[in-house]
Amino acid sequence: GDSVTQMEGPVTLSEEAFLTINCTYTATGYPSLFWYVQYPGEGLQLLLKATKADDKGSNKGFEATYRKETTSFHLEKGSVQVSDSAVYFCALSDRNTDKLIFGTGTRLQVFP
Amino acid sequence: EAQVTQNPRYLITVTGKKLTVTCSQNMNHEYMSWYRQDPGLGLRQIYYSMNVEVTDKGDVPEGYKVSRKEKRNFPLILESPSPNQTSLYFCASSLAGTLGYEQYFGPGTRLTVT
Numbered sequence: 001g002d003s004v005t006q007m008e009g010p011v012t013l014s015e016e017a018f019l020t021i022n023c024t025y026t027a028t029g030y031p032s033l034f035w036y037v038q039y040p041g042e043g044l045q046l047l048l049k050a051t052k053a054d055d056k057g058s059n060k061g062f063e064a065t066y067r068k069e070t071t072s073f074h075l076e077k078g079s080v081q082v083s084d085s086a087v088y089f090c091a092l093s094d095r096n097t098d099k100l101i102f103g104t105g106t107r108l109q110v111f112p
Numbered sequence: 113e114a115q116v117t118q119n120p121r122y123l124i125t126v127t128g129k130k131l132t133v134t135c136s137q138n139m140n141h142e143y144m145s146w147y148r149q150d151p152g153l154g155l156r157q158i159y160y161s162m163n164v165e166v167t168d169k170g171d172v173p174e175g176y177k178v179s180r181k182e183k184r185n186f187p188l189i190l191e192s193p194s195p196n197q198t199s200l201y202f203c204a205s206s207l208a209g210t211l212g213y214e215q216y217f218g219p220g221t222r223l224t225v226t
Contacts, residue, residue: 043218089154093209095211099170102147102155
């Protein structure tokens with residue numbers, strides 16, 4: 001079945017460092033891909049999405065490109081801030097079942 | 113303000129005592145769903161609903177029931193809770209399904225079953 005694999009955390013960075021959180025997926029067909037963010041004590045919020053191959057999603061300085069050839073959707077940010085500290089979830093939406101499948105989440109901790 | 117609300121936010125109960133977690137959205141969304149979040153497992157879908165009176169099982173439906181009598185409400189029912197249902201629960205809604213649509217999540221309900 002479909003699945004999403006994320007790098008394990010926590011990822012610990014200093015402010016202004018470059019961030020990459022790896023995400024790869026397994027799916028039949030062409031899923032939509034998402035990154036959600038969960039701040040402490042809150043529900044998940046959509047960060048960005050891409051619905052077809054080579055699409056780039058971007059928001060709040062974060063970017064991710066839908067790479068069909070490598071089945072990846074890595075999240076990047078050029079300069080992280082303390083306020084970016086949160087748990088990040090990669091997810092895919094299966095076209096056949098219309099279900100949302102999440103990775104296990106990656107905790108990011110940014111220190112001043 | 114567009115939002116998904118859940119109640120209660122925190123609940124401690126005992127094994128076998130029936131409980132209901134309410135979920136309501138004010139965005140006229142057709143699609144609603146319930147997830148549980150457990151450490152190391154991410155979010156797993158319990159049940160979902162494509163519209164009023166239409167519900168279907170997700171990946172981990174055992175021990176749970178849902179109903180969708182009105183478009184805005186989607187309660188989660190645990191008829192006989194057990195300790196393995198101790199978890200963080202999220203309700204979510206979207207305009208129509210998951211493909212390409214943003215899911216709006218509630219703030220979560222932390223349930224402890226002793």
